[in-house]
Amino acid sequence: MDSDGVEIQLAMVVLEVRDLDASVRFYRQLGLDVPDPIGDRPLTVHRMGSGVSLLLTTSFASRYDPAFERPISGYQQLLEFYVGEDAAVRSVWASLIDAGYRGRMPPTKTSGPFAAMIDDPDGNVVLITSDEAARPG
Numbered sequence: 730m731d732s733d734g735v736e737i738q739l740a741m742v743v744l745e746v747r748d749l750d751a752s753v754r755f756y757r758q759l760g761l762d763v764p765d766p767i768g769d770r771p772l773t774v775h776r777m778g779s780g781v782s783l784l785l786t787t788s789f790a791s792r793y794d795p796a797f798e799r800p801i802s803g804y805q806q807l808l809e810f811y812v813g814e815d816a817a818v819r820s821v822w823a824s825l826i827d828a829g830y831r832g833r834m835p836p837t838k839t840s841g842p843f844a845a846m847i848d849d850p851d852g853n854v855v856l857i858t859s860d861e862a863a864r865p866g
Contacts, residue, residue: 745791811860815859818844830848
């Protein structure tokens, strides 16, 4: 709770993507059951077991924020997905690489969790991990 007694919770991660269909394919390949876009609206929402939702859209920030600019290089965020044991990290990594996605860091024992990093179609970095701290619930 904040100082005013209001409970603040992370409810949704919103990613502004260039190509909604490409992003849906990537996150499905990652293992999420992402639904098809909602009617003629340029978005889709996947609610994860943790209660946090992933919303993919092509026109929220770019439509409502006149100062919105896509990064020219690098990345601004890291999305962490807990996939289970180390073997699952290797398996998900291999599946995404085989599907043609760009890897940043192969499965590695870091100073923390066993993890791998891969780019989604928009250059957002996805951290695939067996870190128990990231386990939902």
